[in-house]
């Protein structure tokens with residue numbers, strides 16, 4: 001397997017940890033999907049600290065809140081929010097949030113999915129960094145971007161641990177800078 005690092009970025013120690021620990025499972029959860037499992041990265045204390053610091057550092061000074069996408073994005077958002085002294089927003093799968101929620105439906109490879117965000121948690125104009133584990137086709141982060149903007153916040157960045165470059169997800173995202181610790 002060939003591993004490529006993000007263009008214009010020298011392999012950081014965070015990327016080295018991801019490359020060393022990333023696990024890949026062919027045909028999971030369905031045929032023809034090569035599932036990239038980052039749990040071994042989260043399960044290594046040194047690696048986890050390195051990826052959290054990297055995500056916080058890449059966007060330092062550019063966000064007041066982090067939005068984590070259920071469920072693995074929550075792990076990153078809580079840690080980066082704490083490290084950067086930022087607020088944390090939970091972007092949840094459909095039907096789990098009370099009160100007034102914004103809803104975005106989007107297509108997956110098979111079927112569709114729904115993400116939701118509670119309104120009025122932070123002042124309009126709050127600068128938000130979206131975090132998730134993997135950028136694949138980009139549909140999930142694109143839907144989250146729409147939620148952030150509909151809520152009145154300003155999207156100032158996207159951070160992921162791993163980008164699957166063959167799926168061109170980055171092209172579906174807007175103009176906010178996208179940082180991937182490792183691209184493959």
Ligand code: AMP
Nearest residue numbers: 034035036133134135136137138139140
């Ligand atoms: P996307 O296609 O970018 O909308 O990805 C949808 C969600 O599924 C993301 O939150 C990813 O974490 C996850 N995902 C998609 N493809 C993979 C993959 N090959 N391995 C692991 N997670 C994936």
